[in-house]
Each structure stands twice: as structure tokens, then as C-alpha cells.
Amino acid sequence: MQITTPNFKENATRALNDAPLQKALKNVEIGFIAKRLAAVDALPEFEQLRDNARDIKNHTLAHLDLYLEEYEKKVIASGGHVHFAETAEDARAIILDICRKRNAKTVTKGKSMITEEIGLNDFFEKNGITPVETDLGEYIIQLRGETPSHIIAPAVHLNKDQVEADFRRVHTHLPADRDLTEHEALLNEARLVLRQRYFEADVGITGANFLVAETGSSVIVTNEGNGDLTQTLGKCHVVVASLEKLVPTLNDCSQILRVLARSATGQDMSVYTTFSTGPKRAEDPDGPEEYHVVLLDNGRTAMLGTEFQEMLRCIRCGACMNHCPVYHAVGGHAYGAVYPGPMGAVLTPSLSGIEVGGHLPNASTFCGRCESVCPMRIPLPKMMRHWREREFEKHLTPTAARYGLKFWAFFARRPKLYRAAVSVAMPLLSWLGGSSRRIHSLPLADGWTKHREMPAPEGKTFLQAWAEKQAREAGR
Amino acid sequence: MSARDTILAKVRRSLAVSGDEAARRAAVAERLSDAKAGVIPARGQLPQDERIALFSKYAEKYGATIARVASIEDLPQEVSRYLKSSNLPASVRMGDDVLLKSAGFEREPMLTVLSGASDGTDLAGVSHARGAVAESGTLVLASGPDNPVTINFLPEHHIVAVRAEDIGASLEEAFAGIAATYGKGEMPRTVNFVTGPSRSGDIEQKIIMGAHGPRALHIVIVG
Numbered sequence: 163m164q165i166t167t168p169n170f171k172e173n174a175t176r177a178l179n180d181a182p183l184q185k186a187l188k189n190v191e192i193g194f195i196a197k198r199l200a201a202v203d204a205l206p207e208f209e210q211l212r213d214n215a216r217d218i219k220n221h222t223l224a225h226l227d228l229y230l231e232e233y234e235k236k237v238i239a240s241g242g243h244v245h246f247a248e249t250a251e252d253a254r255a256i257i258l259d260i261c262r263k264r265n266a267k268t269v270t271k272g273k274s275m276i277t278e279e280i281g282l283n284d285f286f287e288k289n290g291i292t293p294v295e296t297d298l299g300e301y302i303i304q305l306r307g308e309t310p311s312h313i314i315a316p317a318v319h320l321n322k323d324q325v326e327a328d329f330r331r332v333h334t335h336l337p338a339d340r341d342l343t344e345h346e347a348l349l350n351e352a353r354l355v356l357r358q359r360y361f362e363a364d365v366g367i368t369g370a371n372f373l374v375a376e377t378g379s380s381v382i383v384t385n386e387g388n389g390d391l392t393q394t395l396g397k398c399h400v401v402v403a404s405l406e407k408l409v410p411t412l413n414d415c416s417q418i419l420r421v422l423a424r425s426a427t428g429q430d431m432s433v434y435t436t437f438s439t440g441p442k443r444a445e446d447p448d449g450p451e452e453y454h455v456v457l458l459d460n461g462r463t464a465m466l467g468t469e470f471q472e473m474l475r476c477i478r479c480g481a482c483m484n485h486c487p488v489y490h491a492v493g494g495h496a497y498g499a500v501y502p503g504p505m506g507a508v509l510t511p512s513l514s515g516i517e518v519g520g521h522l523p524n525a526s527t528f529c530g531r532c533e534s535v536c537p538m539r540i541p542l543p544k545m546m547r548h549w550r551e552r553e554f555e556k557h558l559t560p561t562a563a564r565y566g567l568k569f570w571a572f573f574a575r576r577p578k579l580y581r582a583a584v585s586v587a588m589p590l591l592s593w594l595g596g597s598s599r600r601i602h603s604l605p606l607a608d609g610w611t612k613h614r615e616m617p618a619p620e621g622k623t624f625l626q627a628w629a630e631k632q633a634r635e636a637g638r
Numbered sequence: 639m640s641a642r643d644t645i646l647a648k649v650r651r652s653l654a655v656s657g658d659e660a661a662r663r664a665a666v667a668e669r670l671s672d673a674k675a676g677v678i679p680a681r682g683q684l685p686q687d688e689r690i691a692l693f694s695k696y697a698e699k700y701g702a703t704i705a706r707v708a709s710i711e712d713l714p715q716e717v718s719r720y721l722k723s724s725n726l727p728a729s730v731r732m733g734d735d736v737l738l739k740s741a742g743f744e745r746e747p748m749l750t751v752l753s754g755a756s757d758g759t760d761l762a763g764v765s766h767a768r769g770a771v772a773e774s775g776t777l778v779l780a781s782g783p784d785n786p787v788t789i790n791f792l793p794e795h796h797i798v799a800v801r802a803e804d805i806g807a808s809l810e811e812a813f814a815g816i817a818a819t820y821g822k823g824e825m826p827r828t829v830n831f832v833t834g835p836s837r838s839g840d841i842e843q844k845i846i847m848g849a850h851g852p853r854a855l856h857i858v859i860v861g
């Protein structure tokens with residue numbers, strides 16, 4: 163995809179002024195937060211499971227070379243093929259080659275962020291193969307020529323009437339006077355249109371939530387069943403997954419499954435959790451004739467052994483963005499990268515380089531909600547800070563921010579001067595706030611006040627107020 | 639160097655290891671052979687009756703309907719009843735499963751039973767789940783000629799028989815059962831863990847049932 167990350171500020175401004183988007187984004191808060199909390203509260207072992215999930219991934223990453231070898235052995239033993247891809251380009255070439263060997267014209271796809279990362283759909287189209295997204299959200303954005311704005315709810319930036327308009331525009335073989343006002347009608351129409359496509363497909367492509375070294379299985383977790391139809395009805399099943407999806411055993415997988423669905427959608431388990439191992443067996447009446455796994459590096463091996471290694475524990479549950487005030491305000495597209503929200507802010511600079519993604523770690527209020535809900539206990543704010551430091555070191559930070567920080571550092575190192583300066587500034591800001599105690603516009607900080615108000619201070623500095631409080635209490 | 643070897647070399651360089659360390663190899667071999675269970679939620683660890691009640695509670699929470707019959711011979715009648723009450727034609731698709739075959743569907747003369755994989759035209763399919771997970775209301779289905787995977791996903795209505803004694807507490811028990819049947823570290827081509835009928839929340843986060851898989855899931859507990 164076209165990465166527009168360096169334009170985060172402009173993207174965000176546009177998003178804040180986009181009324182339909184702002185309406186749709188309300189659904190993130192309504193749709194996810196309370197459900198997650200209810201599911202978590204109902205499972206007393208949840209925190210312990212988070213610890214285990216973290217430890218399992220840490221152990222796997224520390225022995226990743228050996229687990230890759232074991233996993234590969236098991237896939238081959240079950241009749242499947244494993245392909246290693248160093249870069250997105252390599253992965254695309256491997257997948258195209260598999261499709262060409264089968265003379266594939268149509269490829270169905272289950273929802274997969276990794277195929278977004280490698281830009282597979284555009285590549286297929288350039289090479290005369292039609293990719294058909296089968297997840298409802300992915301199908302909708304494919305019709306619109308858009309990218310996902312959320313890692314588990316790709317069309318969360320849209321409203322129902324926009325989907326209706328797209329279906330009317332594309333499904334012209336259906337009666338024009340049909341009623342599409344209800345959600346059910348839209349879902350039924352997509353179900354009907356896509357049903358036939360599964361049977362026509364030569365190849366079915368899915369991602370993987372986990373790869374299990376003990377058995378050589380790939381695991382997908384879905385609610386719709388489209389991924390299962392994709393991998394069962396296609397004559398050839400291709401799994402595209404990044405290296406860090408490995409877990410040692412089925413029992414390890416169980417630990418992480420228990421935190422995945424709860425953190426993502428607040429379900430105890432997603433509707434379909436499916437383990438696929440090799441191609442169909444001789445006696446099987448259905449299933450794919452061929453089974454391939456494409457293992458993608460694309461920057462991950464370079465994260466190992468660095469302060470960003472912990473990011474490789476991510477299971478793509480989406481909880482960090484569901485709880486992020488910045489995401490709530492601007493949505494996923496403003497980040498201008500494949501992976502939005504806090505996890506994207508850490509991952510994008512790692513995968514695409516600090517020059518491209520270095521802005522994103524600034525798209526954070528450092529409120530810490532992402533880390534508090536991350537089932538894998540990934541210290542997202544700490545890692546965003548690491549990136550900010552690196553960006554600052556590389557002098558990529560905008561000049562205003564650099565001067566601001568230097569200005570503050572000058573005073574911070576001189577406490578007397580600092581106190582004198584703020585005791586002048588506080589009454590001034592208080593006066594600016596007026597009777598509403600809100601500041602609507604602040605010179606030099608209009609970027610802040612354009613879309614939010616700044617609370618005006620009381621007129622005293624903290625130190626003055628503290629000293630007065632101490633005096634009051636001493637007088638009692 | 640092949641891409642495989644390059645990637646393994648990169649992993650080793652980043653981790654500052656050679657790959658030959660005996661201790662690391664032993665740690666991995668032990669982890670895979672022991673395959674220890676981690677934390678298992680207490681909520682499923684119940685005597686059988688309560689475990690079945692918990693399974694039913696969660697399965698219903700996620701939109702499945704539940705019936706309980708005394709023995710497998712009662713299954714054909716329950717299937718006919720379900721089809722009639724759902725206004726469906728008296729026809730089902732099923733595989734060669736031994737338990738299902740032993741039910742005596744021929745005693746329901748009005749009911750057509752088609753066998754083999756589904757081609758997408760069936761309105762109802764019947765499967766036998768090899769197990770179930772009480773902690774989340776989840777069915778465990780293994781693929782093969784006895785229970786083709788297409789029956790789990792293509793028919794609009796999925797009717798699943800599960801024996802009462804096969805309803806276990808946890809995911810770990812379900813995996814232990816699979817290992818007992820297929821061997822440690824071995825799996826059938828597909829294992830489906832199914833929790834309720836298909837759904838999507840992709841339009842405005844409103845949950846609608848029946849996305850691509852079955853619109854309805856009817857579980858028949860046998861025994």
C-alpha cells in the first residue's frame with residue numbers, strides 16, 4: 163500500500179473534520195470496550211493467563227531458530243510445503259509462483275493483515291489474477307479501493323449507508339428496488355454474492371493467528387466462517403504468516419487463545435478457531451489438495467535482540483487501538499500505514515524505517531491505556547518513547563518541537579528561574595481562560611487548541627498552592 | 639544461501655546464538671515432548687451434570703440452541719422435529735460417522751439422508767462432535783470421511799450431536815483427546831472449535847448472525 167505516514171498531521175486534521183468518519187468512530191468505543199471488560203471480569207484467571215501468554219512468546223522468541231526448524235519438519239511430514247521469504251517482494255513472488263503452477267485465475271482470501279503488509283491484492287491484479295476478499299469488512303473496503311482502518315474491524319470507519327451505496331454501485335445484477343436499509347439485508351447480500359466465489363477459486367489464501375511447532379498446524383480465529391470456506395473449498399491452501407506467529411505446543415496455544423478473543427471482541431472464544439495440518443488426507447472427501455506456508459521475515463529478525471523484540475509478542479487483537487484516545491479521535495487511516503493505533507506506531511518504524519514511520523510514536527498521549535489492556539503485556543508507551551528518542555537523535559523531529567524541548571530544558575535545569583517564570587505565566591494563562599476557564603486559542607500552540615480546549619490553570623503554580631496548603635494545615 | 643538459511647542465520651545473529659547450544663536444544667525438545675498445560679480456568683472443573691449445564695449456558699449465550707436426548711436412537715426424531723420447527727424440508731447431509739450411522743435414521747421414513755461432503759446446496763447438515771469444551775460452550779469437530787468439514791460451514795443449519803460424556807472442562811482436555819486418537823503431535827487435516835453460529839460485526843459493529851457459515855447451530859446432547 164501507499165504509505166502516507168509522514169503526513170500524520172494533515173491526515174489527522176482531515177479525519178477530525180470528516181463528519182461521517184467521526185460518527186463511525188463512535189462504534190469503536192461502543193462496540194469493544196465494555197464487552198472486553200465484561201469477559202475479562204468473568205474470568206478470574208485472566209491476569210495469570212496474560213503472564214503465561216507473555217512468557218510463552220518470550221520463550222518462543224528466544225528459541226525462534228529452533229522452533230522454526232521443528233515447525234518446518236512437522237509441516238513437511240504432514241505433506242505440506244514451507245517457503246521462507248526475507249522480504250515482501252520475495253513473499254509475493256513465491257505466492258504468484260504457487261498460483262501460476264495451478265493456473266489460478268481467481269484467489270479467495272480470508273482476512274489477513276500480513277497480505278496487506280506485502281500488498282498482495284495490487285500485485286495479483288497487476289499479474290492478471292483476481293483476488294476476492296471474503297471477510298465482510300475486507301470485502302467492503304475492497305469494493306471501495308480502500309485499506310483496512312482497524313486490524314480486526316477493517317471497515318469500522320464506515321457507516322451503513324455508505325456500504326449500501328457501494329453494494330448498489332457494484333451489485334448491478336440485483337434488482338435496483340431491493341431493500342438494503344437493514345444490516346441483515348447487507349450481510350445477506352454479501353453472503354449470496356460471495357458464496358459462488360469460494361467454489362470458483364483455484365487458490366484460497368489465509369493468514370494465521372498461530373503456527374504450532376508441536377503439530378505443524380496453522381490456526382485461524384474468525385467469527386464469520388469465511389476463512390474456513392476459503393481454506394476448505396480452494397484446491398490449494400496458502401497460509402501467509404510472519405515468523406513470530408510460532409508457539410511451541412497446542413497447550414501453549416490454549417493459553418493465548420483464552421486472552422485473544424476476550425481482548426479482541428469480548429467473546430470467551432471466537433466462533434471458529436480452526437487448526438489446519440497439511441493438505442487433505444487420502445480418505446478425506448473435502449479439503450485442499452495442496453498446503454503451503456509462506457513464512458515472512460520482512461524486518462522481524464532485525465527486531466530480535468533489540469528493545470523492540472517485545473513487540474513480536476503481538477497477537478493482533480486490536481485492544482490497544484480500541485482503547486486509544488488518539489485512535490478514537492482520528493481513526494486508523496490517519497496513521498497512513500498498514501498497522502494503525504499504538505501497535506502500529508511501534509511496528510511501522512520497525513518494518514518501514516524511522517524515516518517513514520518515525521512520526522507515529524508521537525501520535526500518542528502516553529496515557530498508558532494500551533499497555534494496560536494489551537493481553538501480551540507489551541510495554542507500548544515505553545517502546546514509543548524509544549522511537550521518539552531515536553527520532554530526536556536523528557534530528558527528524560520538527561524544529562518547533564526541538565526548540566520547545568530545549569527551551570523547557572533550559573528552565574528545568576535552573577529551578578529558581580523556572581519558578582519565577584511560571585509564577586508570571588500562571589496568572590496570565592488564568593486570565594486568558596476567562597470565566598469559562600477554557601483556553602480556546604493559544605499562541606504558538608494552535609495545533610493543540612484547534613480541535614480541543616486547554617483547561618486554564620487556577621492562577622497559582624503548583625509550588626505556590628502546595629506551600630499555602632502546608633501553611634493552612636500547620637495552622638490547624 | 640537459501641532464504642531459509644539466511645533467515646535462520648539472521649535469527650541467530652540477532653539472538654547472539656549459534657543454534658548448536660545443547661541447553662537451548664534440550665529446552666525446546668523438552669517443551670515439545672512434555673507439552674505442559676498452563677493455567678486451566680477453574681470454572682469448567684465441575685462434576686459431569688454441572689459441566690454439561692455450564693457448556694449449555696455458554697453455547698446458548700453465543701446463540702446455539704440445545705436439546706438433550708437419552709440415547710443415540712432418539713437423534714433421528716430430534717432432527718426431524720428441529721427441521722419441522724425451523725420450516726425446513728426433511729433432508730439432511732451427513733458423513734459416514736459410526737455414531738450417526740448407529741442412530742437408525744431409516745426409522746424416520748420421511749427424512750432424506752444424503753451422505754458425503756456438502757456442495758453448498760444443503761439447507762441442513764448433521765455432524766458428530768468428538769468433544770466439547772464446557773468453559774466456553776465450544777464444540778470440537780475433527781475432519782475426515784466420517785465428518786466432512788464442508789458440512790460444518792455450508793448448510794444454513796448445522797445440527798451437531800455430542801455425547802454427554804465427551805463434554806470436557808477445557809481446551810487442554812480436548813487436545814488430550816485428539817492426541818489419544820491420532821497420536822501425540824498428530825492432527826487430522828482440520829480441527830474446528832465452534833462456539834455458536836456464524837456472525838459478523840463488520841457493519842457499524844452491530845452483530846448479525848449468519849455471515850458465511852451456518853445461520854443456526856443446534857446441539858443435541860446425547861445421554
Ligand code: SF4
Nearest residue numbers: 476477479480482536
Ligand atoms: S499490541 Fe497488544 S493490544 Fe495491541 S494488538 Fe498487539 S497484542 Fe493486541
